[in-house]
Amino acid sequence: MQPTRPRRNRMRGKHAPEKQTESPKPTRTRAKRSAPRSPSPYKGTPRDQLRQWFASKGWTPYAFQEEAWAAYARGDSGLIHVPTGAGKTYAAYLGPLADVAERNQKGLQILYLTPLRAVSRDVEQALREPLMALDADLEVESRTGDTSSSVRQRQRERLPQVLITTPESLSLLLTQEQAAENFASLRAVIVDEWHELLASKRGTQVELALARLRHFAPGLRIWALSATLANLEEAARTVVGTDRKPTLVSADLQRPVHVETLLPEEVDTFPWAGHLGFTMLPRVADWLDPTQSTLLFTNTRSQAERWFEGLRFLRPEWEHLLALHHGSIDREERERVEGGLKDGSLRLVVCTSSLDLGVDFGPVERVIQIGSPKGIGRTLQRAGRSAHRPGATCRILFVPTHALELVEMAAARDAIARREVEPRTPLSKPLDVLAQHLVTCALGGGFTREALRDEVRTATSYASLTDEEFDWALTLVREGGPTLRAYPEFRRVVEVDGRFRVPDARLARLHRLNIGTITSDASVQLRYWSGGTLGTVEESYVSRLKPGDTFLFAGRRLEFSRFKDMTAYVKPAKAKATQTPRWGGSRLPLSTSLASAMRRTLEAARQGDVTRDEVAAAWPILDAQARLSRIPGDGRCLAETCRTRDGYHLFLYPFEGSLVHEGLAALLALRLTRLQKATFSLSVNDYGLELLTSTPFPFDEALRPALFTREHLVEDILESVNLSELARRQFRDIARVAGLVMPGLPGARKSTRQVQASAALLYDVFVKYDPDNLLLRQARREVLEHQFEQGRLARTLERLEAHPVEVVHVHRPSPLGFPLVVERISASVSNESLLDRVQRLKERWSQADARPA
Numbered sequence: 001m002q003p004t005r006p007r008r009n010r011m012r013g014k015h016a017p018e019k020q021t022e023s024p025k026p027t028r029t030r031a032k033r034s035a036p037r038s039p040s041p042y043k044g045t046p047r048d049q050l051r052q053w054f055a056s057k058g059w060t061p062y063a064f065q066e067e068a069w070a071a072y073a074r075g076d077s078g079l080i081h082v083p084t085g086a087g088k089t090y091a092a093y094l095g096p097l098a099d100v101a102e103r104n105q106k107g108l109q110i111l112y113l114t115p116l117r118a119v120s121r122d123v124e125q126a127l128r129e130p131l132m133a134l135d136a137d138l139e140v141e142s143r144t145g146d147t148s149s150s151v152r153q154r155q156r157e158r159l160p161q162v163l164i165t166t167p168e169s170l171s172l173l174l175t176q177e178q179a180a181e182n183f184a185s186l187r188a189v190i191v192d193e194w195h196e197l198l199a200s201k202r203g204t205q206v207e208l209a210l211a212r213l214r215h216f217a218p219g220l221r222i223w224a225l226s227a228t229l230a231n232l233e234e235a236a237r238t239v240v241g242t243d244r245k246p247t248l249v250s251a252d253l254q255r256p257v258h259v260e261t262l263l264p265e266e267v268d269t270f271p272w273a274g275h276l277g278f279t280m281l282p283r284v285a286d287w288l289d290p291t292q293s294t295l296l297f298t299n300t301r302s303q304a305e306r307w308f309e310g311l312r313f314l315r316p317e318w319e320h321l322l323a324l325h326h327g328s329i330d331r332e333e334r335e336r337v338e339g340g341l342k343d344g345s346l347r348l349v350v351c352t353s354s355l356d357l358g359v360d361f362g363p364v365e366r367v368i369q370i371g372s373p374k375g376i377g378r379t380l381q382r383a384g385r386s387a388h389r390p391g392a393t394c395r396i397l398f399v400p401t402h403a404l405e406l407v408e409m410a411a412a413r414d415a416i417a418r419r420e421v422e423p424r425t426p427l428s429k430p431l432d433v434l435a436q437h438l439v440t441c442a443l444g445g446g447f448t449r450e451a452l453r454d455e456v457r458t459a460t461s462y463a464s465l466t467d468e469e470f471d472w473a474l475t476l477v478r479e480g481g482p483t484l485r486a487y488p489e490f491r492r493v494v495e496v497d498g499r500f501r502v503p504d505a506r507l508a509r510l511h512r513l514n515i516g517t518i519t520s521d522a523s524v525q526l527r528y529w530s531g532g533t534l535g536t537v538e539e540s541y542v543s544r545l546k547p548g549d550t551f552l553f554a555g556r557r558l559e560f561s562r563f564k565d566m567t568a569y570v571k572p573a574k575a576k577a578t579q580t581p582r583w584g585g586s587r588l589p590l591s592t593s594l595a596s597a598m599r600r601t602l603e604a605a606r607q608g609d610v611t612r613d614e615v616a617a618a619w620p621i622l623d624a625q626a627r628l629s630r631i632p633g634d635g636r637c638l639a640e641t642c643r644t645r646d647g648y649h650l651f652l653y654p655f656e657g658s659l660v661h662e663g664l665a666a667l668l669a670l671r672l673t674r675l676q677k678a679t680f681s682l683s684v685n686d687y688g689l690e691l692l693t694s695t696p697f698p699f700d701e702a703l704r705p706a707l708f709t710r711e712h713l714v715e716d717i718l719e720s721v722n723l724s725e726l727a728r729r730q731f732r733d734i735a736r737v738a739g740l741v742m743p744g745l746p747g748a749r750k751s752t753r754q755v756q757a758s759a760a761l762l763y764d765v766f767v768k769y770d771p772d773n774l775l776l777r778q779a780r781r782e783v784l785e786h787q788f789e790q791g792r793l794a795r796t797l798e799r800l801e802a803h804p805v806e807v808v809h810v811h812r813p814s815p816l817g818f819p820l821v822v823e824r825i826s827a828s829v830s831n832e833s834l835l836d837r838v839q840r841l842k843e844r845w846s847q848a849d850a851r852p853a
Contacts, residue, residue, distance in 0.1 A: 040134055042133050046097075046098040046102045046134055046135075047102075049134055062082075062086065062091075063251065064082055064250065064253070065090065068091040068249045071247045072092075072188070077246060078224075078249060079194065079224045079226065081225075081250045082227065082251045083253055084228075084394075085255065089126055089127075090130075096109070096190075099187060100161055100162075104136045107185035108161065109162065109185060109187050109188070110162045110163070111163055111170070111186060111190070112162065112163065112189075113190065115192070115202065116166070120164045122338075123164050123192070127140050127162055139160035139162065140161075140162040140164070141155070141163055143165045144166050145166070145169065146331055167202050167209065167516070168518075170206075171205060171437075171516065174209060174444045175444050176444055177444065179212075180216050180445050184216055184217055187221065188220070188221050189210065189213060189221075190225065191206065193225065194226045194235060195424050198235055198424040199425055199427070201433050201517035201737065202517050202518065203238075204459075205433055205516070207459035207461050208456065210239070211241060211459040212441065212444075214241060222240050224239040227384060229377075229423075231423040234423075238426045242457065242463050255393065255394055256393040257380065258393050258394065259383075259398065259409075259413045261406065263614070267618060268621075269621055269815055270818050271404050271818065272818060273402050278306075278310055280399050280401070281311070284368065284399055288311075288315075290348060292365045292366055293341065293365055293366075294364070294367065294368060295366075295382075295385055296349065296350045296351065297352065298351070298352055299352070299370075299371055300352065301326040301327070304324060304326050304350050304351060305326075308555050311350065312555070318348060321345075322346070322348045323340060324337070324350050324351070325355055326352040328523070328535045329535040329554045333535070337349060341363065356378070356381050356382060356385070365395065366396075367396045369382060369398050371405065372405045372409065372594075373398075374591060375593070376591065376594055378588075383395070403618055404816075406618035407605075408590075408594065410601050410614035411598040411600070413614070415596075420593040420596070421593065422592055426460060427461055429462045431476075432734045432735075433517055434456065434465075435473045435738040436511075436515065436737055438477045438500075439492050439511050443502045443512075446500055446501040448499055456470065476738065477493045481770060482769075484762075489507070490740070491504075492507050514739070514742045523536035523537065523538055524536060524567060524568050525568065526558075526570060528570060528571060529569050534553060535554055539566070541581050542560075542563050549579070550577045551578065551580060552579075558570040558571070558573050559575070589657035589659045589686060590657035590658070592657075599632070599655050603635070605619075606626075606630070606633050622815075628814045628815070629810050630806065632816070633806070637803065637805050637806065638805075638808065638816075639653075640808050640813075641808075642809065642811060642813060642817075644812060647693055648697050648699075649692050649817070650690070650691040650699045651688060651817040651820060652691075653687055654800065655686075657686050657792075659788055659792075661684035661689045663787070663788025664797075665690075667720050668689075668707065670716055676697060676698065679693060683824035685819055685820060687819070688820060690820040708801040709801060710801070713793075713794060714784065717788065723780060726783045726787060731759060731775065731776070734778055735758075735759040735775070813845070821841065822838055
């Protein structure tokens with residue numbers, strides 16, 4: 001059923017108001033809580049009143065909304081999966097709200113879980129608006145890391161009927177002694193942006209928390225919301241748990257996605273990552289229209305800083321309309337930018353994934369993606385930020401940062417048309433998350449072994465948890481396991497009369513301060529000497545700065561002065577900024593869907609199809625590739641061999657993403673050295689890999705199907721890489737989540753180096769004295785899956801084994817091989833700039849191309 005159009009402010013998916021002149025308050029004040037309510041202008045039952053309010057907005061319910069309300073009334077739980085902006089929030093919320101208003105009871109009734117605390121203010125306004133239709137006195141509040149201490153203290157005494165929170169804040173609420181009492185009245189949980197949580201430890205943390213809530217409130221109904229999921233049944237089962245059957249609510253309400261690509265004026269046949277860079281900046285500036293509100297997405301915060309600075313330099317007249325937004329900028333500045341987008345005072349915002357989710361910026365009409373999106377789900381999510389209303393066309397402009405991204409962008413357009421969204425698979429029983437949850441439950445009123453074990457197994461990710469694994473995790477939090485039982489700081493949980501609790505107040509405080517599964521390099525405050533907070537940067541970056549160094553942050557040129565007490569002090573820089581902070585975890589490999597689409601796109605180009613604008617623009621590269629070698633096809637994997645002054649090269653192009661190629665390169669290097677002794681240098685990118693050796697090697701003979709066998713895959717990977725060192729690094733994060741190492745209390749925080757040293761010491765102790773430690777096994781497993789995407793690597797080997805490799809001999813690296821050479825030389829130490837070295841290679845090989853054959 002389509003919405004009627006009597007008024008301009010048609011229903012938004014998350015927030016009804018078309019315009020908003022000021023930012024909403026994060027929580028209701030005490031005065032507002034006690035103020036008398038005006039009688040509702042609507043009559044009848046709460047359900048009747050909400051329907052009348054719905055109609056007064058000029059909205060007609062979609063069929064999926066009616067279906068969701070009916071499913072809730074039946075007592076069902078499940079997943080609502082419809083496009084962005086179609087009205088998922090009210091589909092999930094109005095049914096429980098009517099139920100709660102009818103009962104008009106005190107205590108927490110509805111819990112709304114969002115993955116980003118930055119969007120809680122907007123969600124709060126959306127959930128509060130329907131209250132005007134009801135006669136019941138209901139409270140809607142937020143509880144996140146940004147909530148003031150006074151509001152948190154008040155909520156310890158009494159929770160509102162409707163609470164918006166994050167996974168971490170929910171776990172904190174579960175550590176309260178009266179948790180069972182606080183959540184006993186809970187009737188509904190709504191988990192927003194479920195696709196963002198599902199395949200991560202935060203998702204596992206949510207699963208365990210939901211299992212706890214189902215124990216406290218047996219009649220609880222749980223609904224997840226998402227717009228970009230492929231594996232719907234699995235996603236629905238995961239959120240509702242193993243003890244009930246999920247209901248799937250979906251609708252065929254496709255929002256058209258209009259994709260454009262900003263084509264470069266010319267294409268260099270020697271492409272390398274980032275080489276277009278700022279050459280596209282003037283074209284982007286010409287394309288932008290400050291009368292049309294636009295989000296410019298980048299894949300990293302460093303890239304966002306540089307593009308913001310570039311646009312501000314190129315268009316100084318846009319200064320008052322232009323802003324920067326990413327997760328490391330101070331909250332007040334982020335809120336100012338979000339408010340400016342909504343009221344129209346800001347028209348152009350350079351941002352990262354900090355604006356991917358949840359926030360409804362009604363005025364935004366267009367979206368730009370700087371560089372390849374690397375995934376179809378991410379593209380649809382970002383495109384959906386534009387024209388955020390049912391049926392409206394999403395508009396996104398791709399801007400390539402190197403010429404081969406033109407092919408990626410043509411492939412992304414094709415995959416979007418086919419709706420080939422990547423699946424999100426939940427994790428399998430990570431024991432570090434379980435260990436943290438055990439301490440949380442021990443703080444939150446305590447638990448008995450059998451009851452909590454059975455409860456944990458209702459979380460889908462832990463359905464196969466064995467008694468031995470549960471008892472091992474319990475022993476870990478009781479005494480640190482067999483190797484650490486002599487140290488009192490690892491005795492976090494104690495059994496008293498058959499019930500496990502946390503008796504030590506200091507350990508309890510440490511746990512609450514460090515709760516959650518997000519692990520990264522420690523962040524430090526960035527402050528002016530004169531006062532005022534700018535945001536946070538990673539400690540590892542600050543530790544490399546010297547006084548006087550200049551850098552860009554939050555759109556400001558800053559000069560580093562001093563690092564003290566986990567705070568970096570800066571002042572405005574007079575000189576030009578020489579660098580931009582880099583944050584970890586920013587590399588996005590090619591997704592499975594986009595990789596498959598790219599192979600199809602290249603196959604079409606190989607057959608002569610250059611009808612797509614991006615492929616036509618990239619044709620100078622593809623034509624040079626065809627002349628020097630061949631364009632890769634979808635059936636066979638292309639391999640190239642050549643000899644240069646550097647040595648003997650093998651280039652292989654599976655197009656499976658950089659993580660898979662890292663594992664594949666190490667694996668092939670090992671297997672090739674079993675055929676003939678050699679030493680290989682390795683280089684990888686999203687398109688392929690390079691193996692380089694200084695001595696002749698019979699690559700032609702070696703590239704047989706047997707080389708790609710999946711037999712002994714794990715054993716060969718373990719032998720081919722320094723797994724011990726990789727597992728040691730992975731163990732740092734696992735140890736932090738499990739609570740074995742912690743940064744410490746405020747005023748006595750440990751540095752990243754101290755935390756890493758503590759984790760490394762524990763790793764060595766476990767390896768020597770407890771080699772079967774399950775956290776060590778988990779570290780190795782996570783390295784294989786996260787570092788090399790083991791499952792995807794196995795599927796890649798299967799494809800390569802089934803289809804013979806197409807081997808071509810070339811006299812110099814082809815356009816596809818050139819970026820791999822640049823990747824390798826960029827990692828080498830030299831007193832030349834990378835640009836100088838790349839230019840020298842181009843000149844040398846251009847001369848070789850000009851010589852007669």
